[in-house]
Structure formats: structure tokens, C-alpha cells
Amino acid sequence: DTGVSQNPRHKITKRGQNVTFRCDPISEHNRLYWYRQTLGQGPEFLTYFQNEAQLEKSRLLSDRFSAERPKGSFSTLEIQRTEQGDSAMYLCASSLLKQGTETQYFGPGTRLLVL
Amino acid sequence: AQKVTQAQTEISVVEKEDVTLDCVYETRDTTYYLFWYKQPPSGELVFLIRRNSFDEQNEISGRYSWNFQKSTSSFNFTITASQVVDSAVYFCALTRNAGNMLTFGGGTRLMVKP
Numbered sequence: 338d339t340g341v342s343q344n345p346r347h348k349i350t351k352r353g354q355n356v357t358f359r360c361d362p363i364s365e366h367n368r369l370y371w372y373r374q375t376l377g378q379g380p381e382f383l384t385y386f387q388n389e390a391q392l393e394k395s396r397l398l399s400d401r402f403s404a405e406r407p408k409g410s411f412s413t414l415e416i417q418r419t420e421q422g423d424s425a426m427y428l429c430a431s432s433l434l435k436q437g438t439e440t441q442y443f444g445p446g447t448r449l450l451v452l
Numbered sequence: 453a454q455k456v457t458q459a460q461t462e463i464s465v466v467e468k469e470d471v472t473l474d475c476v477y478e479t480r481d482t483t484y485y486l487f488w489y490k491q492p493p494s495g496e497l498v499f500l501i502r503r504n505s506f507d508e509q510n511e512i513s514g515r516y517s518w519n520f521q522k523s524t525s526s527f528n529f530t531i532t533a534s535q536v537v538d539s540a541v542y543f544c545a546l547t548r549n550a551g552n553m554l555t556f557g558g559g560t561r562l563m564v565k566p
Contacts, residue, residue: 370553379456379543379556380497393553426495438485438504441554443497 362431475544
């Protein structure tokens with residue numbers, strides 16, 4: 338059973354550029370979450386999907402951020418017109434919601450540096 | 453609103469010492485879940501335990517044990533006979549109810565010295 342995978346693992350970009358991250362969840366997991374973690378802090382929730390439906394978005398998720406999960410499989414997180422404040426680790430987690438309970442399993446993260 | 457507080461930002465111990473990581477939470481929900489995750493230097497969050505609000509039994513798994521006390525809204529984590537490999541950042545987290553986003557504490561960095 339392979340775990341959650343994320344690509345790329347590292348991304349360096351210049352301010353104003355667009356970036357896209359990919360997350361492949363554990364197979365058969367119906368929920369997929371995105372979090373952002375800055376240095377020395379705990380992860381903060383961004384958004385999540387149940388199958389292909391995006392059910393909740395944090396106020397942290399500005400209009401420059403968009404996430405998709407076509408066909409309820411992998412997910413992408415795009416940041417448009419990146420800013421230096423977007424520099425962070427972007428974490429993806431997946432879970433199987435079953436009988437009202439779930440445990441989120443995390444991928445290795447994508448570390449973004451905006452110059 | 454939910455909140456998780458890990459007052460200890462950094463703890464340093466010598467190998468074989470026991471260490472307890474504190475976690476205090478706030479929630480208005482009667483049903484909720486508490487978690488601990490480990491984040492080693494590689495960066496990946498590793499799930500350690502999940503506990504629901506109706507189960508106050510303490511749990512032991514090898515050198516790890518957890519003490520959940522609803523009366524004090526605490527969910528503390530103890531590592532017995534710590535090892536260098538235990539060095540990591542440990543996060544306590546809370547879900548509002550089953551199947552929801554995690555609210556994390558700020559983490560406790562544990563350094564175990566040989």
C-alpha cells in the first residue's frame with residue numbers, strides 16, 4: 338500500500354509566476370486535504386475534497402489559490418501570481434471517511450520558495 | 453472556535469530519559485477527535501494516535517503512552533526511555549467532529565541527545 342505522494346518536492350520560483358503542485362492520495366481514499374505550513378508553525382488547513390467535490394475552503398485561501406480534484410483521484414493546487422508570503426511547505430493528506438471516522442495520512446510535502 | 457496549545461516549544465533530554473509533551477485543547481463540540489503526529493527532519497507528518505472524546509482510557513504503544521483527561525482538556529504524550537530517533541517535532545491536533553479538517557498546535561521540538 339503506497340502512501341500519499343506529492344510532486345514536486347521542492348519548487349523555487351520568482352514572484353509573479355504561477356506554480357502548480359500535485360498530490361496523489363492513497364488509493365481508495367475518498368477525502369483529500371491541503372494544508373500549508375510555515376517555518377516553526379503547525380500546519381494550517383487550506384481546503385478539502387470528498388471525492389471530486391470541494392467541500393470547504395479556508396479564509397487563508399485567497400483568490401490566487403485554486404484546487405481541483407478531477408474524477409476524485411489526484412489533486413492539484415495552483416497558486417497564481419506568487420508572492421514572497423506564499424513561501425511555505427504545502428502538505429497534502431488523504432483519508433477514508435468510513436462510519437463517520439477518518440484518519441488523515443500525510444504526504445512528504447512540497448516546499449515552495451518564492452524569490 | 454477550536455484551539456490547540458502546545459506550551460512547550462522545545463524540549464531537550466538525554467537518551468533514556470522519559471519525556472512528556474503537553475497538549476491542551478479548546479472546543480465547544482461534545483464529539484471530537486484528538487491526534488498526535490510526528491514530523492521528523494524529513495518533513496513528512498507521521499500519524500501516531502487518534503482518540504475520540506468518549507474514550508478517556510489511557511493508551512500505551514511500546515515506549516509511547518497517551519493520557520487523555522477531559523476534565524482538564526488535555527491530551528499529553530509520554531515517551532519512555534527516549535532514543536535519538538525520537539528527535540522530531542510533535543504536533544497535537546483536533547477535529548471539530550468526525551471527518552473534518554485538523555486544527556494543529558504549534559508543535560513541540562524534541563531533541564534527544566546521546
